[in-house]
Amino acid sequence: QKEVEQDPGPLSVPEGAIVSLNCTYSNSAFQYFMWYRQYSRKGPELLMYTYSSGNKEDGRFTAQVDKSSKYISLFIRDSQPSDSATYLCAPWEGGYNKLIFGAGTRLAVHP
Amino acid sequence: NAGVTQTPKFQVLKTGQSMTLQCAQDMNHNSMYWYRQDPGMGLRLIYYSASEGTTDKGEVPNGYNVSRLNKREFSLRLESAAPSQTSVYFCASSEAGGSEAFFGQGTRLTVV
Numbered sequence: 304q305k306e307v308e309q310d311p312g313p314l315s316v317p318e319g320a321i322v323s324l325n326c327t328y329s330n331s332a333f334q335y336f337m338w339y340r341q342y343s344r345k346g347p348e349l350l351m352y353t354y355s356s357g358n359k360e361d362g363r364f365t366a367q368v369d370k371s372s373k374y375i376s377l378f379i380r381d382s383q384p385s386d387s388a389t390y391l392c393a394p395w396e397g398g399y400n401k402l403i404f405g406a407g408t409r410l411a412v413h414p
Numbered sequence: 415n416a417g418v419t420q421t422p423k424f425q426v427l428k429t430g431q432s433m434t435l436q437c438a439q440d441m442n443h444n445s446m447y448w449y450r451q452d453p454g455m456g457l458r459l460i461y462y463s464a465s466e467g468t469t470d471k472g473e474v475p476n477g478y479n480v481s482r483l484n485k486r487e488f489s490l491r492l493e494s495a496a497p498s499q500t501s502v503y504f505c506a507s508s509e510a511g512g513s514e515a516f517f518g519q520g521t522r523l524t525v526v
Contacts, residue, residue, distance in 0.1 A: 309456065311454045311455075311456070337514075339515075344520075345519070345520075346418075346504055346506075346517030346518055346519055346520055347457070347504075347515075347517050348517070349514045349515070352514075391456055391457065398510065399444075399445065399464035399465065399510060400464075401447075401459055401462050401464075401470070401472060402445075402447060402459070402462070402506075402508065402515055403457075403459055403472075403473065404449075404456050404457040404458075404459075405456055406454060406455055406456035407456040407457070
């Protein structure tokens with residue numbers, strides 16, 4: 304079983320839609336849960352992260368973690384064409400442990 | 415303020431040839447990583463270096479070697495390239511393993 308599972312999509316939604324992106328993981332030691340955004344032909348950039356369980360909101364983006372079910376979510380409200388990118392989840396143990404990624408979900412928001 | 419710099423940006427190799435991908439960061443980060451990205455498979459960790467003087471295997475290390483030359487530089491070597499190594503390679507660095515990672519612009523490698 305892979306440590307992180309993420310549906311690669313693609314996901315296509317109309318502008319203004321609410322988008323839900325999800326990952327599951329198997330390693331109970333993960334404490335930090337990061338979301339990276341990658342535009343076409345660019346390197347990934349950190350979008351936001353949460354520590355342990357709970358929600359974190361940043362503008363139109365909300366990250367949610369349920370450690371009991373090992374489930375990570377990213378919600379995008381009022382999606383815009385500029386949100387079209389690949390979103391990768393990256394759970395991490397902390398300290399000097401390796402950083403691994405899910406497969407990434409390719410999102411297209413059309414006007 | 416360069417961040418993470420990878421060279422080369424593009425490369426075509428013949429099967430069996432060797433090459434080294436170079437990566438340098440100017441943020442004084444301790445940890446550095448090499449990933450490969452293939453369609454539908456996300457970023458897969460090849461090797462990482464948690465701190466200067468240490469290297470560890472990631473998810474897909476076979477066919478690769480790495481050298482942490484100093485705190486700034488982390489190179490990836492393909493000793494005998496195979497078509498299965500055709501991919502986009504990303505180098506990244508972070509302050510302490512797994513905190514915000516900063517990525518280079520990628521190297522597009524084709525092995526024919």
